[in-house]
Amino acid sequence: MPRRILILVGHPDPAPERFCRALAEAYRDGAASAGHSVRVIDLATLDIPFLRSQEAFLHAGVPADLAPASAAIVEAEHIVLIFPLWLGTMPALLKAFLEQTMRPGLAFLYGAGPAGLPKPALAGRSARIVVTMGMPALAYRLWFRDHGIACLRRNILNFVGIKPVRETLFGSVDSASKARRDRWLAAMRKLGTRGI
Numbered sequence: 001m002p003r004r005i006l007i008l009v010g011h012p013d014p015a016p017e018r019f020c021r022a023l024a025e026a027y028r029d030g031a032a033s034a035g036h037s038v039r040v041i042d043l044a045t046l047d048i049p050f051l052r053s054q055e056a057f058l059h060a061g062v063p064a065d066l067a068p069a070s071a072a073i074v075e076a077e078h079i080v081l082i083f084p085l086w087l088g089t090m091p092a093l094l095k096a097f098l099e100q101t102m103r104p105g106l107a108f109l110y111g112a113g114p115a116g117l118p119k120p121a122l123a124g125r126s127a128r129i130v131v132t133m134g135m136p137a138l139a140y141r142l143w144f145r146d147h148g149i150a151c152l153r154r155n156i157l158n159f160v161g162i163k164p165v166r167e168t169l170f171g172s173v174d175s176a177s178k179a180r181r182d183r184w185l186a187a188m189r190k191l192g193t194r195g196i
Contacts, residue, residue: 089148120161
């Protein structure tokens with residue numbers, strides 16, 4: 001069944017040769033070939049200001065330049081976040097984007113859940129987190145316990161109701177051979193075809 005898919009490319013460097021962009025393109029191509037509706041937003045092309053106060057988070061609203069991206073999140077049935085691992089977690093640009101677009105009243109409702117807890121407003125959506133890194137992916141999972149990705153999954157995506165959240169990690173990217181990268185791109189196309 002065709003899905004509305006949003007791909008968020010979270011690499012702060014706008015250089016087209018960044019592997020995150022190739023992964024996004026492969027996923028998009030696979031999804032489009034299967035009849036899914038796909039939108040790609042490259043965060044490096046957006047002006048994303050940092051939030052600087054709780055007052056701004058609660059009352060300032062999504063910046064006008066980010067309103068289309070915020071609407072795309074609401075419209076999507078499946079969200080794919082693709083980014084490089086920086087200092088063990090997502091780059092600051094992606095975190096700033098999520099802080100700006102995952103606002104109260106849009107992504108969750110304060111005090112509307114059981115016992116006055118926040119109520120998720122984005123339930124019914126799924127996500128895939130795709131991360132590239134310089135270290136082996138297994139080392140990140142076992143030694144570092146994938147803490148940065150776990151935080152994104154639990155504290156942001158699950159908090160606003162996005163479940164399930166699946167993960168795909170590509171490790172030792174800088175030293176990967178062309179054949180290995182081609183296998184990764186093929187895997188992304190297959191995931192896109194399936195819309196997961």
